[in-house]
Structure formats: C-alpha cells, structure tokens
Amino acid sequence: MAKTKRDQDREAKHKEIVAAARTLFIEEGYEATSMSRLASTVGVAPNTIYWYFKDKDEVLVAVLDAEFSASVEGYLMLSASDPTDRMMWVASQLERVSRLVSTVHSRLDKSATINAWHNQFHSLSEDMLRFELQQAGVAPEMIEARTKISVFTIEGLLAHPIPDPEKRAICAALLGAT
Amino acid sequence: MAKTKRDQDREAKHKEIVAAARTLFIEEGYEATSMSRLASTVGVAPNTIYWYFKDKDEVLVAVLDAEFSASVEGYLMLSASDPTDRMMWVASQLERVSRLVSTVHSRLDKSATINAWHNQFHSLSEDMLRFELQQAGVAPEMIEARTKISVFTIEGLLAHPIPDPEKRAICAALLGAT
DNA sequence: ACCTGAACACCGTTCAAGT
C-alpha cells in the first residue's frame, strides 16, 4: 500500500501545521493562538487550515496526540529507575503542557472530539498508575481509590506548579504502602 | 455610616447582575454566556454592565465569591458530622460549580483578578483540609504532602464526576491514618 | 450618576471563485 505523491505532500503539510500549532499552543496558549496567527506562521491563508482540519479542536487533538506519544516514548526508556523518580518524571514531563490541560478540561462539554481524547487519556493514565501502585505493594481493596487519587494529584501538580522537593514528597506519599 | 439612597440603588443593581450571572455562568458556562446575554437577562444594554464591573472577569469573581460564601455557610452548619461525610459534602457541594473550576484554571494567566481569587481559595481549602487530616490522626511529617494530595483530589473530583460510592471510597482513603 | 446606540477590533468559520 504505497503512498502516492499526493498523499505524501498532504501528510507533509499536515505535519507542518501540527508542528507550528504545537509550539504556539504550548507557549502562547490555545485560546491566545488565533487561526490567523497559526496560518501566518505556516505561511498560508487562514481558511486554508480548514482544508486539513475540520475545526480548531481537531488541530488541538492532533497536537495532544503528538505530545502524548512523545511522552510515552520517553517513559518507556526509563522503566528501570526508581518508582518515585518515574512518577516525578511523568509529572514534570507533562508540566510544560500544563496550559493545555486546563484548555482540555474547559472544552470537555463543548467538543465531542476533545471529550473522546480526554477519556482515552485518563484510561491510559489510570492503567499506568494502577500498575505502579500494585508494584509498590498497595493493598488490593485500596487500589482503585488510590489510583484515582494519584491521577487527580498528578493533574493537580500540572495545573499548580510547586517546588521540586515538595513535589517529590507528594509523589512518595502517593506510592506509600498500606 | 448610613448608606445613601444612591448607594442602595447601586448595590441592588449590582446584586441583580451577580444573581443573573450566577445562574447563567453555572448552568450555561462562562464562555458560553455573552455579555449581551447577561445584559438582556437583567434587562439592560450590554455596555451598562461596564458601569458596575470593570470587565467580564470581575463579574466572574463576584459570582465565585457569592458561591463560596454560600458554601462556607453550609459547611459550618454540619461541623458535628462524620469526617468522611464532611469531605463528601464539600466535594458534592462544589460539584455544581464544576464548570467554573476549569474556567478559573484556564483564565489564571490571563487575569490577575482571577489569579488572586484562586490563590486565596487554595489557601482556605488547604487550611480546612489540613485541620481535617490532623483530626484524623495523620502523622505530622506527612501532613503537608497529604494536604496537597487532598486538595488536588477534590479538585479532580469536581472536574471528573464519578459515582457516589467510588467517591466515598476516595474520600475515606484520603482520610486514612498512617 | 447612570444608561444607551453605534462603533471598534477582534474571533472561528463558510463560501464562491480561482488554479
């Protein structure tokens, strides 16, 4: 199933837009980045974006996917290290994306696309944290509640950056047995 | 320091606007409620709102204050009940205001007014939860981390509504000693 | 002091027209 030249061109432009949006959304914010600004960064007319994406939310999902898969890649590479370190890494890795976290939450009931992405992301995060807590020896009947607590806490750490030592104490407390 | 007739009138209109905004912001959302819609609900021209409030964010802060003080009043009235019940009450009480939580977070770096309100709110929440955890017999060296975890978890419960029994298990786990 | 109609500078998105 070889790609046609056409498809390659289209894919390249698609990637170009996502790359520009990724920088702008993360550094300036989603609402602060107008479609016009995004278009002019790519060097194209504002409405041209709509040839590649249904709407602005769809651009956001593409950015989130790119950011997420980059993070997963990094996570898998340090699976041997200390659990608290791993949790710290997840929190700090996602911190640069913190503005997007609140953007996603505020658009949950406005966009079905965003909502779907958010659900999938939470499932994956829960799976990952449940595994870490099991490894840490948390009692089985507490696993579900503790998993949710961990997810919410990490989400909180993203939205409210605090000093590193304090963050470490929190991550350690999350993993504490009993 | 008796209030003049003028001041009373002004205050009445002020309250009228906040009351309308409170319903609209909570039921329809902040971004979804245009200043025009708010104005027409009150029965006034759109720009009239600006005679009473600097901008839309200032209206939001007024709504948040009204909602918060109503909650505090309710909280003080059930100080005798079970700790888990109290924490459940806080979470569910604030749940109806959940859309505003993400709105506040997404406007943190756009509005100094909102930022100030948010900081004050977090201080108060932390004080309250620290007290609950002390009562529950949490070890002193763990208090700070556990307080932050509780704040973030309750914030998470607001943004991601889940079934009551699960919510209860989470609140109980937050208060667990050790 | 309080309120308004009209305007300003945006915004995301659509559409008819070009290649």
Add this chain to the structure above:
DNA sequence: ACCTGAACACCGTTCAAGT
C-alpha cells in the same frame, strides 16, 4: 485537489451622546 479574498455572525469592550 488545493488555496484564496471576501464575507458572516459573533465576541468583549470603548466612546460620545443623552438624561
């Protein structure tokens, strides 16, 4: 198929004018 200029229906906010 891809891209554009022009327009649409909004938005929060400002300003000069009225009472």
